[in-house]
Amino acid sequence: MIDPQCFSKRRNRFLSELSGHAAIIPAATMVQHHADCEYPFRQNSDFWYLTGFDEPDAVALFLPYRPSGEQFVLFVLPKDPTLEIWTGFRFGTEEAVNQFGADISHPIDELPIRLAEYLKGAQGIAFRVGKHPKVEPIVLKALNEELDQVERSGSLSLSLIAPCSLLHGLRLCKEPEEIELMREAAKISAKAHEMVREIACPGMNERQLQGVIEQYFLEHGARGPAYGSIVAGGDNACILHYTANNAPLNDGELLLIDAGCSLMDYYNGDITRTFPINGRFTGEQKAIYEVVLAAQQIALESALPGQNAEGIHDIAVRILVEGLLDLGLLKGSIDSVIEQGAYRHLYMHRTGHWLGLDVHDVGAYRLGEYPVKLQKGMILTVEPGIYISERCMVPDGQPAIDTRWKGIGIRIEDDVLVTDGKPEVLSKEAKKSVKDMEQ
Numbered sequence: 060m061i062d063p064q065c066f067s068k069r070r071n072r073f074l075s076e077l078s079g080h081a082a083i084i085p086a087a088t089m090v091q092h093h094a095d096c097e098y099p100f101r102q103n104s105d106f107w108y109l110t111g112f113d114e115p116d117a118v119a120l121f122l123p124y125r126p127s128g129e130q131f132v133l134f135v136l137p138k139d140p141t142l143e144i145w146t147g148f149r150f151g152t153e154e155a156v157n158q159f160g161a162d163i164s165h166p167i168d169e170l171p172i173r174l175a176e177y178l179k180g181a182q183g184i185a186f187r188v189g190k191h192p193k194v195e196p197i198v199l200k201a202l203n204e205e206l207d208q209v210e211r212s213g214s215l216s217l218s219l220i221a222p223c224s225l226l227h228g229l230r231l232c233k234e235p236e237e238i239e240l241m242r243e244a245a246k247i248s249a250k251a252h253e254m255v256r257e258i259a260c261p262g263m264n265e266r267q268l269q270g271v272i273e274q275y276f277l278e279h280g281a282r283g284p285a286y287g288s289i290v291a292g293g294d295n296a297c298i299l300h301y302t303a304n305n306a307p308l309n310d311g312e313l314l315l316i317d318a319g320c321s322l323m324d325y326y327n328g329d330i331t332r333t334f335p336i337n338g339r340f341t342g343e344q345k346a347i348y349e350v351v352l353a354a355q356q357i358a359l360e361s362a363l364p365g366q367n368a369e370g371i372h373d374i375a376v377r378i379l380v381e382g383l384l385d386l387g388l389l390k391g392s393i394d395s396v397i398e399q400g401a402y403r404h405l406y407m408h409r410t411g412h413w414l415g416l417d418v419h420d421v422g423a424y425r426l427g428e429y430p431v432k433l434q435k436g437m438i439l440t441v442e443p444g445i446y447i448s449e450r451c452m453v454p455d456g457q458p459a460i461d462t463r464w465k466g467i468g469i470r471i472e473d474d475v476l477v478t479d480g481k482p483e484v485l486s487k488e489a490k491k492s493v494k495d496m497e498q
């Protein structure tokens with residue numbers, strides 16, 4: 060668990076970056092699944108990052124222009140013994156102060172009557188529009204009231220800005236406490252992959268293995284899967300967002316598993332491994348696997364300070380294209396194939412993304428013209444693949460694909476921490492050599 064001091068330091072950094080703006084950061088709300096049933100609660104990552112408060116329907120205010128002792132205000136669901144019988148424990152306003160470091164706390168129902176007062180003196184309001192349908196009308200009403208009075212009150216006209224760039228810049232570089240949790244998330248995820256590979260065999264169903272992997276997450280203290288686990292046998296592996304997970308595992312085919320856990324603190328693992336269901340690659344499967352593995356290994360090693368996500372993608376693409384040319388699955392020169400994107404029927408996604416409290420974590424990849432350079436403390440995935448679907452549409456000028464290659468979908472994905480020196484592969488406990496995949 061993250062130390063409360065750590066949340067307090069984050070809030071102070073955020074407050075100092077707001078330079079006179081008020082920030083309004085809502086918690087998530089419960090989402091209906093159907094009828095009276097709701098999805099399990101998932102906190103808004105921005106709200107969590109600043110508060111560590113894991114309840115729905117709260118709102119945090121950050122007010123840097125107020126005196127110290129009034130800068131962090133938390134509106135929360137109040138204690139209610141009757142409702143808590145149905146929906147569970149609530150900390151309430153008193154504990155929001157005592158345990159979560161709020162300077163002041165109010166019941167959430169009082170937000171509409173109190174917000175305008177708290178916003179007095181702000182140079183502007185940092186609030187993300189379009190994302191919080193319950194809170195947004197309250198914010199806009201308060202802003203509107205303030206604007207109506209600008210001429211009489213003499214206060215500055217309030218602007219509305221998005222808090223994303225400030226907050227997401229902070230979230231992009233992980234603190235030591237966060238890195239520890241990311242190591243843990245990656246480790247649990249990696250061990251689940253190791254275990255599931257040992258038991259997978261022809262005749263099982265994708266769904267059975269999903270159960271096994273997710274059981275492992277829960278047994279090891281995680282909240283659950285970080286995203287819809289992908290357990291994809293054969294050609295299903297070529298569906299990038301496959302989550303049906305309900306087909307039998309066939310002898311002679313590959314199995315792609317893309318699964319990671321989310322910890323109670325919401326930090327996530329995101330790992331993909333691909334292996335032969337019967338324990339032996341065919342010649343074609345092995346050839347493609349080796350190309351993806353080479354691309355992944357070299358791309359991983361290039362996650363060094365000063366490099367950037369696009370650079371890593373380009374490195375991976377070059378090795379994939381080279382390998383596919385050697386196998387006769389592409390034709391032309393490396394440079395022309397890359398320039399024309401003539402490989403995209405076989406590799407159609409990017410090679411990675413930031414990873415943290417969100418699986419596709421926040422943080423810019425480009426700032427205007429410039430790609431964001433990797434720095435110590437950033438965490439990203441490196442996940443090249445090759446997908447030769449039965450449905451593969453070959454572009455003009457590229458060779459038709461022989462059926463012996465069809466139904467091969469391979470991705471290898473690791474989670475990597477940028478350090479001062481060599482990158483640290485957080486998910487290294489999930490093996491990936493050809494030999495290991497055949498055991």
Ligand code: GLY
Binds near residue numbers: 286329412418442472
């Ligand atoms: N599992 C989602 C991804 O790999 O990006």
Ligand code: MN
Binds near residue numbers: 412
């Ligand atoms: Mn990923």
Ligand code: MN
Binds near residue numbers: 318330331
């Ligand atoms: Mn993944």
